Amino acid sequence: MFALYVVWPIGQSLALSFYQWDGLSDPTYIGWDNYIELWYDPTFLVALKNNLIWLVLYMLAVPLGLGIALLLNQTVTGIRLIKSLFFFPFVISQVVVGLVFAWFYDPNNGLLNIVLAWFGFDPVSILSDEDLVTYGIIAAGLWPQTAYCMILYLTGLNSVSPDVVEAGKIDGAQGFRMLWSVVLPQLRPATFIAVVVTVIGALRSFDLIAIMTQGGPYQQSQVLAYYMYEQALSEYGYRMGYGSAIAAVLFAIMMVYIVGFLVKMYRDERGL
Amino acid sequence: MNKNLTAIAAAALLAGTAQAGTLVINTDDQNPAPKAAFEYAIDSFKAANPDVTVEWNNFDREGYKTRIRNFLTADAPDVATWYPGNRMAPFVDAGLFMDISDVWAAEGLDTEMASTQATMTRDGKQYMIPYSYYQWGIYYRKDLFDKVGVTVPETWDELLAASATLKENGITPFTIGSKFKWTTGGWFDYLNLRSNGYEFHMDLTSGKVPYTDSRVQAVFDRWDELVGNGYFIDNHATYNWQEGMAPMVQGDAAMYLIGNFAVAPFKEAGLTEDQLGFFQFPEITKGMPMAEDAPADAFFIPAGAKNVEDAKKFMAHIASPEVQTEMNKILGQLPPSSAAQVNDDPYLNAGFKMLSNAYALAQFYDRDAPAAMAKAGMDGFQEYMVKPDRRQAILENLDRVVDRVYK
Numbered sequence: 001m002f003a004l005y006v007v008w009p010i011g012q013s014l015a016l017s018f019y020q021w022d023g024l025s026d027p028t029y030i031g032w033d034n035y036i037e038l039w040y041d042p043t044f045l046v047a048l049k050n051n052l053i054w055l056v057l058y059m060l061a062v063p064l065g066l067g068i069a070l071l072l073n074q075t076v077t078g079i080r081l082i083k084s085l086f087f088f089p090f091v092i093s094q095v096v097v098g099l100v101f102a103w104f105y106d107p108n109n110g111l112l113n114i115v116l117a118w119f120g121f122d123p124v125s126i127l128s129d130e131d132l133v134t135y136g137i138i139a140a141g142l143w144p145q146t147a148y149c150m151i152l153y154l155t156g157l158n159s160v161s162p163d164v165v166e167a168g169k170i171d172g173a174q175g176f177r178m179l180w181s182v183v184l185p186q187l188r189p190a191t192f193i194a195v196v197v198t199v200i201g202a203l204r205s206f207d208l209i210a211i212m213t214q215g216g217p218y219q220q221s222q223v224l225a226y227y228m229y230e231q232a233l234s235e236y237g238y239r240m241g242y243g244s245a246i247a248a249v250l251f252a253i254m255m256v257y258i259v260g261f262l263v264k265m266y267r268d269e270r271g272l
Numbered sequence: 273m274n275k276n277l278t279a280i281a282a283a284a285l286l287a288g289t290a291q292a293g294t295l296v297i298n299t300d301d302q303n304p305a306p307k308a309a310f311e312y313a314i315d316s317f318k319a320a321n322p323d324v325t326v327e328w329n330n331f332d333r334e335g336y337k338t339r340i341r342n343f344l345t346a347d348a349p350d351v352a353t354w355y356p357g358n359r360m361a362p363f364v365d366a367g368l369f370m371d372i373s374d375v376w377a378a379e380g381l382d383t384e385m386a387s388t389q390a391t392m393t394r395d396g397k398q399y400m401i402p403y404s405y406y407q408w409g410i411y412y413r414k415d416l417f418d419k420v421g422v423t424v425p426e427t428w429d430e431l432l433a434a435s436a437t438l439k440e441n442g443i444t445p446f447t448i449g450s451k452f453k454w455t456t457g458g459w460f461d462y463l464n465l466r467s468n469g470y471e472f473h474m475d476l477t478s479g480k481v482p483y484t485d486s487r488v489q490a491v492f493d494r495w496d497e498l499v500g501n502g503y504f505i506d507n508h509a510t511y512n513w514q515e516g517m518a519p520m521v522q523g524d525a526a527m528y529l530i531g532n533f534a535v536a537p538f539k540e541a542g543l544t545e546d547q548l549g550f551f552q553f554p555e556i557t558k559g560m561p562m563a564e565d566a567p568a569d570a571f572f573i574p575a576g577a578k579n580v581e582d583a584k585k586f587m588a589h590i591a592s593p594e595v596q597t598e599m600n601k602i603l604g605q606l607p608p609s610s611a612a613q614v615n616d617d618p619y620l621n622a623g624f625k626m627l628s629n630a631y632a633l634a635q636f637y638d639r640d641a642p643a644a645m646a647k648a649g650m651d652g653f654q655e656y657m658v659k660p661d662r663r664q665a666i667l668e669n670l671d672r673v674v675d676r677v678y679k
Contacts (some may be wrong), residue, residue: 023341024366037676042669107507128451128509128658216451217509218655235337236647238362238637 001207010251017244027241034245047210049223050134051203051253055221057138058145058202062194065149066187069178072150073157083154090147101140102127110227127213137208145201149194150234156190157183192265199257203250224250294325294583296349300336305536309602313403317589324582342573344368348576350583354392357568357635358477358642369399369610370573370580375587376401381609387627388568388608391635401587402608404600405568406532407623408458408636414549416443416526424549428466428494428556430502435503438526447525448657456653457637457646458529461565463491465632466556469565470632477640479678485668492656492663494556495612499660509658517541520556529553532565535619536604550622561631568608648673 017034020026038044072083089097104111107125116123126136160183168182184191206225209215215222215230222230224246230236232243299310307330313325329349331339336353343349344363354360361448363369376382376398382389385402392400417423417434420441424507425431435445450456465473468487476488477482498504505519521523528534538548555562571590573583589595596612606614606624614624627633640647652666 022362022366024345024362024368040672107510125507125510128507130658214451216453216651216654217658218651233338235334236643238341239644 013244014248016241017248019241022238022241024238030241034242037242038245038249042091043219043222043227046219047224047227047246048249050221051133051225051250054138054141054202054205055199055257057135058141058198058205059195061142061145061149061198062191064142064146065194066150066153068146068150069153069157073154085149087151088118089144090151092144094144094207095211097140097144098208101136101143101208102212128217130217133213133217133221137205137212139201140212141201141205141208145198148197148201152190152197155185156187160186188268192261196258196261199261200254203254203257224253284673293323293579293582294327295351295579295586296327297329297586298336298340298343298349298352299328299330299351300333300340302330302332305603309404309599312602313590313595313599316595317586319590321585324585327667330575336567343414344574344576348574348578350560350577350579351571351573351586353569353571354400355635356388356402356568357639359639360399360572361394361642364394364399366439368575370575371397371399372401372573372584372587373398373586375591379588381591384593384609384611386427386610388566388634390565391568391633391639392570400572401591402568402570403596404589404603404605405608406605407530408462408528408531408565408567408626409553409623409626410529410551411520411521411534411538412527412549412551412612413520413543413547415547416523417549424551427553427554431554432497435498435501439503440502443523444505446498446527446529447505447519448508448528449511449513449517450508451510451512451515453650453654454636454638455513455516456657457650458531458565459495459657460491460600460649460653461634461637461655462553463494463556464488465563465565465634466553466560467491467494468557469560470634473563473634474640477637477645479645479674480506482674483667488667492667496660496663497658504657506577509654516639531565532605532619532623545618550619552626562629563632563634564627564630566606566627566630566633567636572657642677645673645677 012094016027017029018029020030020033023256057204068086072079072086103109105113105126107113107123107128112126113123122130126132164186165182168178173182204225205223206229208220209223209226210229215226223266226242226244228250231239297314299306301307301310310328310330314328318324318326340354340363340451341353343352345368348368354363376385376392381398381401385392388402388405389398392398392540406635412542413422416438420443421436422434422437425434430492438445448455448459461473464476467490472481472487476483476485505516505525508516511518513530513534517534518541519529520528521543522539534549539545552562552564556665571587573580573587590599591609592608593609593611593613596607596609597615599608600612601615604615604617604620606620606627614620634640637649641649649670652670656663656666
């Protein structure tokens with residue numbers, strides 16, 4: 001099953017990246033031409049750069065999630081309700097998140113600019129500003145992703161042994177020291193999962209871009225996943241080979257990241 | 273047991289013969305007006321051909337663009353809708369569309385549909401029959417023009433003067449929503465058609481001229497005169513074309529270069545016919561014959577159609593003046609057949625008059641240029657409208673795309 005549904009399509013799409021194919025006529029073999037073109041394609045370079053920005057900034061979801069989880073990990077009346085409210089952004093669809101943030105950023109009637117106006121700032125149009133647009137979308141993405149990391153840490157915190165925390169207290173650990181040396185090591189499995197899903201989430205960032213900007217203004221918020229879709233499957237695309245080449249690059253980045261992370265985890269577990 | 277099987281086989285055979293009189297039609301618009309127009313076309317066809325069973329599948333417009341590739345290769349219908357010009361070219365080249373030149377000849381369409389024939393044709397053969405088309409032009413607020421005392425401009429200088437007056441009175445001359453970039457293609461088309469003419473437009477969209485050509489530079493010089501003076505609304509890259517209408521409805525902007533499909537939403541948003549006017553894009557190069565953008569929607573027969581005989585009957589039905597008249601009355605658009613009657617509506621009358629006198633009809637930048645070129649081109653136009661100082665770099669990049677697309 002794994003071979004049929006995972007390995008075979010990967011192999012096929014890698015093979016396709018050496019062809020020029022519009023999905024209708026016969027594919028033509030063109031060797032490395034797709035990859036050479038990628039190298040000179042300004043949009044591809046923008047997408048690659050944006051993917052790196054996504055990777056770095058999306059990681060904020062992990063500490064943010066941890067912070068909220070620690071805040072909510074107490075026994076007060078109604079805490080369950082509050083926990084569910086914090087988890088809410090992850091439950092709603094990415095499409096809805098995209099729409100909500102697009103309205104939030106709207107230069108004329110959006111909440112963001114109304115608030116900025118109170119403080120005397122000029123309105124900014126985040127989604128049509130080439131320098132801000134990627135950060136605007138990442139901020140929207142962080143909202144559900146933080147909730148996801150939070151829930152991972154909340155489950156993790158349940159399994160933190162009270163005995164060890166007690167022992168830490170006796171040894172005089174407090175505050176940050178307690179968190180760093182006592183609690184966090186026990187949360188390692190949760191951290192592992194949180195980082196992996198966040199990396200994958202950052203590299204797959206697609207829905208938000210499709211909803212909020214479609215890669216615009218003029219391709220400045222493009223990322224590899226959306227660019228691949230646009231080239232291979234959108235109205236103006238149908239360059240299957242070129243799309244596959246983009247997919248291959250994206251796949252390579254994911255592999256480097258995930259393999260690197262797995263190796264590190266493996267070493268850590270063996271105490272090397 | 274065996275008896276049962278034979279019975280099933282016999283039933284299947286019977287069903288098979290019954291299928292011969294079935295006509296499968298795929299259409300691509302679920303909006304109320306187009307849906308009603310298709311319904312009318314199919315119902316009137318059924319009334320005229322009671323022996324044919326029609327099976328009608330109506331898809332949504334965006335999804336259809338992907339589906340057509342699947343159903344044409346896997347399970348072709350007998351008749352389907354699509355766009356002519358360069359949008360049909362890859363399918364025609366892949367042998368997926370049926371040559372219907374015989375229907376054109378038999379129905380006398382070479383004369384009745386002369387204005388759109390060129391875009392239905394590839395390598396001398398006709399592949400589609402149009403059922404509707406519409407004009408592009410400048411829709412404007414009559415009351416705002418009256419208020420600041422400007423009249424409808426007929427030349428470029430008059431347009432610039434009118435824009436300056438509007439701007440002085442705190443009204444942005446032009447609105448646009450360029451989030452979906454095709455609206456910028458309309459601007460490029462018209463500036464280019466008026467500066468350099470129809471033949472140059474076709475040469476450019478078929479890759480014979482580079483974008484760094486001095487004539488394309490001249491187009492951008494005109495565009496600069498609008499962009500550089502702040503004659504377009506701010507932040508237009510945030511809005512889609514419908515959102516771009518808002519400033520005009522609110523009275524903050526006065527003009528919108530758009531297709532006739534904008535009239536219905538303008539009216540829904542509260543503009544009356546006394547407020548909303550239409551005029552032809554003004555002359556730029558003196559004496560240049562006026563060509564217009566007038567995209568058409570059309571039917572075709574897939575090469576894999578099973579019921580070709582009835583499909584051709586249906587095509588002839590669509591081409592008939594009565595059906596063309598009635599469908600476009602429902603659609604609020606123009607019938608491509610010159611024998612059909614235009615619905616009495618001020619915008620359609622204006623459009624019909626303009627298109628009847630047009631020197632030639634272009635389909636639109638993204639239908640005349642191949643898809644990959646159109647995509648890059650419109651990205652460039654949008655970038656230019658936001659960052660006009662990057663014009664040279666944008667045009668040089670488009671030349672690289674030209675080298676790739678037309679090789």
